[in-house]
Amino acid sequence: ANITSNYRTGYHFQPPKNCMNDPNAPMYYNGVYHLFYQYNPKGSTMNNIVWAHSVSKDLINWINLEPAIYPSKPFDKYGTWSGSATILPGNKPIILYTGVVDANMTQVQNYAVPANLSDPYLREWNKPDNNPLIVPDISITKTQFRDPTTAWMGKDGHWRIVVGSSRNRGGLAILYRSRNFMKWIKAEHPLHSSAKTGNWECPDFFPVSLQGSNGLDASYNGKYVKYVLKNSLPVAAFEYYTIGTYDAKQDRYIPDNTSVDGWKGLRLDYGIFYASKSFYDPSKDRRIVWGWSYELDGLPNNENNKGWAGIQAIPRKVWLDFSGKQLVQWPIEELKTLRKQNVRLSNKRLDNGEKIEVKGITASQADVEVTFSFSSLDKAEPFDPSWADLYAQDVCAIKGSTVPGGLGPFGLATLASQNLEEYTPVFFRVFKAQENFKVLMCSDATRSTTQHYNAMCKPSFAGYVDVDLVDKKLSLRSLIDNSVVESFGAGGKLCITSRAYPTLAIHDKAHLFAFNNGTEMITIETLDAWSMDTPKIN
Ligand code: DQQ
Numbered sequence: 001a002n003i004t005s006n007y008r009t010g011y012h013f014q015p016p017k018n019c020m021n022d023p024n025a026p027m028y029y030n031g032v033y034h035l036f037y038q039y040n041p042k043g044s045t046m047n048n049i050v051w052a053h054s055v056s057k058d059l060i061n062w063i064n065l066e067p068a069i070y071p072s073k074p075f076d077k078y079g080t081w082s083g084s085a086t087i088l089p090g091n092k093p094i095i096l097y098t099g100v101v102d103a104n105m106t107q108v109q110n111y112a113v114p115a116n117l118s119d120p121y122l123r124e125w126n127k128p129d130n131n132p133l134i135v136p137d138i139s140i141t142k143t144q145f146r147d148p149t150t151a152w153m154g155k156d157g158h159w160r161i162v163v164g165s166s167r168n169r170g171g172l173a174i175l176y177r178s179r180n181f182m183k184w185i186k187a188e189h190p191l192h193s194s195a196k197t198g199n200w201e202c203p204d205f206f207p208v209s210l211q212g213s214n215g216l217d218a219s220y221n222g223k224y225v226k227y228v229l230k231n232s233l234p235v236a237a238f239e240y241y242t243i244g245t246y247d248a249k250q251d252r253y254i255p256d257n258t259s260v261d262g263w264k265g266l267r268l269d270y271g272i273f274y275a276s277k278s279f280y281d282p283s284k285d286r287r288i289v290w291g292w293s294y295e296l297d298g299l300p301n302n303e304n305n306k307g308w309a310g311i312q313a314i315p316r317k318v319w320l321d322f323s324g325k326q327l328v329q330w331p332i333e334e335l336k337t338l339r340k341q342n343v344r345l346s347n348k349r350l351d352n353g354e355k356i357e358v359k360g361i362t363a364s365q366a367d368v369e370v371t372f373s374f375s376s377l378d379k380a381e382p383f384d385p386s387w388a389d390l391y392a393q394d395v396c397a398i399k400g401s402t403v404p405g406g407l408g409p410f411g412l413a414t415l416a417s418q419n420l421e422e423y424t425p426v427f428f429r430v431f432k433a434q435e436n437f438k439v440l441m442c443s444d445a446t447r448s449t450t451q452h453y454n455a456m457c458k459p460s461f462a463g464y465v466d467v468d469l470v471d472k473k474l475s476l477r478s479l480i481d482n483s484v485v486e487s488f489g490a491g492g493k494l495c496i497t498s499r500a501y502p503t504l505a506i507h508d509k510a511h512l513f514a515f516n517n518g519t520e521m522i523t524i525e526t527l528d529a530w531s532m533d534t535p536k537i538n
Contacts, residue, residue: 006506007483010365010534011338012293013062013312015052019044020310022202022275023290024051025085025095028283032120033059035290036068036095037312038082038275044309051080051097054538055121059288059315060334064538068112068125075099075110075132082202083109084277086151086159086181086218092117094181095125096161098146099132107145108132109163111181134163134176134184141166144199145174150279151181152205152218154248162191164231166199171231173203175251191229192253194261198235202275205229205253206287207246208327213319215287217280221248226320228327229253230268232275239276239291240265243325258325266326270392270463271443271486271497272296273313288332289318293484296445296499298455313486313497314479321493326466330492331479339367339530348524350410350516356524357513362531364415364482364510370527371475372410372428379406379520383431383438396442396462401425402517408440410516412478414485415448417504418511424448424500425515426487428465428474439465439474441489441496448500456501465494473525480512481532 008014013035024036032055039052051069054062069080076099083097092113099110110131115124136142144166151159159181162173171194175187191205207216210224230241242255242265255261268276269291276291291313297306316329343360350356350372358368387395401409411427413420424445431438442462449458467474467490479486486497505511512529516522 007306007501008308009311009481009484011060011532011537012314012481012484013537014308015039016064016538017308018042019046019308020052020292020312021046021294022082022292023277023312024082024097026277026279026288026290027085027087027093028279028281029087029093029122030120032057034085034122035062035312039067041067044305044307049079049081053123058334058337059332060337061536062538063121065121065123068123069095069097069127073127073131075101075108076127078102078105081107082147082275084148084150085279088181093122096133096148096151098148104143106142107136109134109148130182133182137186140174141199147202149203149205150218155221160251162203162205164200164203167193168195169198170195171197171200171233173200173205173229173231187251189252191251197231197262198233200231201234202232202277203229204276204278206278208287208320210320210324213317213328214285215280215319217282226324227253229255230276233263236263237274238267239274240267241327242266243320243327256325267463268327268329269313269495269497271461272499273497278318286317287319288315289329290315293497293499296457296459297501298453311484323466326493328492329495330488335367338533338535340533341531343529345524345527348527350514350522350524352519352521353517355413355513355515357511358527358529361512361529362508363512364480364505364507365532365534366480366512366529367477367532368412368480368512368527368529369475369477370412370514371473371525373473373523373525374407374520375472376520377407377430377432377437377469377472379518380430380432380437381406383433392440392462392464393460395440396444396460399429399440400444400446400460401427401442401515405429405518407520408518410518410522411476411514413513413515414478414480415500415502415505416511416513417502417509422447422449422502422505424485424498426476426478426485426496428476428489430469437469439467439469441465441494443485443487443496443498445498445500448498449502451501451503461496461498463494463496465490467493482506
């Protein structure tokens with residue numbers, strides 16, 4: 001196998017070749033899941049973008065179709081950028097997307113509808129002549145005016161959408177209303193805005209239930225809900241979200257005071273996960289989020305050109321944590337159908353400095369679920385107050401997986417070569433702060449590969465898991481897939497998708513270990529690892 005194929009994924013969504021970026025208009029329609037995505041049919045850099053289209057009955061196996069939307073009309077001649085789907089009454093899907101209309105990159109909002117509703121795959125899409133539906137008025141930054149959301153209907157029967165934009169150096173979610181989906185009127189106030197974040201791309205606005213993990217349709221208007229506003233920040237290259245309330249009368253979103261509304265806010269994923277978009281799946285009464293994971297090996301001018309770039313993270317069910325303060329995400333249940341050989345460890349001691357190899361599975365393509373336990377929190381290291389201003393990622397860079405600790409670092413060493421020249425550790429480290437414990441979760445790409453070249457980036461991704469340690473347990477699930485390590489801490493309270501390009505730890509030469517480099521003894525209560533099958537993807 002050459003370098004090109006070493007990093008292709010086995011079960012993460014990828015096109016056969018070339019560059020993919022944002023997931024677009026995910027939807028469920030008449031028994032079929034649709035995923036459109038920003039795609040360059042001509043190469044592995046992010047240019048010439050069209051809406052590629054794949055369909056699936058199980059969110060696992062995908063059929064590649066012809067591009068659904070591509071530049072062809074005056075209202076999208078310079079680009080067919082991101083957008084969303086809405087299912088209109090009468091079971092009629094409609095897509096709203098951003099068209100780029102001139103070389104100055106002026107952006108407008110367009111719509112497209114299926115040419116033939118009786119085609120089960122909705123292969124062909126029409127872009128009627130009354131496009132564009134929305135052009136930027138004089139107050140709008142016309143080069144930062146894109147990515148319309150799924151529409152929701154208010155109690156007044158009128159539709160609403162938001163479009164991502166900017167004001168000064170802040171982010172703006174411009175609100176539009178419509179009676180008939182064709183004529184849209186800008187609301188006097190944006191749905192929400194935030195200073196200093198840079199412009200907002202790919203806004204996602206949706207209700208979440210206060211009563212359990214079921215999903216809600218965007219137009220749900222019953223009681224016991226909170227709302228989520230997520231935005232992607234091109235200046236920061238990550239996304240953040242807040243939890244809040246939606247004042248339907250004023251048509252304003254108000255984040256809760258427990259949600260940080262800016263760069264230090266909560267993230268769906270603390271690794272490489274961008275331009276995410278969720279949709280309501282009525283067939284299983286759940287909300288699912290898709291996110292794009294770009295390459296860390298030098299996009300767009302990939303020195304190590306693989307002939308492809310970009311994958312989609314595994315679709316995740318998303319719901320509100322019972323605390324009401326954050327979201328929880330978990331790989332869709334369908335993923336379990338790919339589990340093959342299983343190995344199980346239980347009640348294994350991990351003393352300080354010890355590592356145990358998990359043998360008997362394909363460690364380059366695996367699903368691993370582990371619960372660690374410990375008998376006391378006494379050995380937690382003090383949290384240096386000066387770290388409070390840092391991102392978790394910077395603390396992980398200081399306190400890596402080999403820096404000896406007290407309670408942690410312990411976790412999994414994924415995509416590891418036999419002698420650990422290469423490995424991507426995913427681990428916890430517990431600190432004692434003034435008033436509470438802080439649980440750092442890291443996925444550290446620093447030693448993920450022995451390759452070095454200019455454009456390659458090997459960050460130490462991390463976040464703090466808001467978890468109660470009374471039961472003295474921490475759980476971790478990692479989806480390992482050749483060049484991907486997608487991890488879910490504490491049952492999905494914190495997610496980190498990282499990318500790795502090992503040269504030794506590939507295919508059957510990849511290994512998996514559990515390790516502990518802290519003085520507190522750790523017990524692996526249970527560890528289940530499965531080799532993962534390769535479904536038919538495109
Ligand atoms: N990607 C699209 C834009 C969007 C950006 C263009 C986010 O619509 O703002 O490919 O990655």
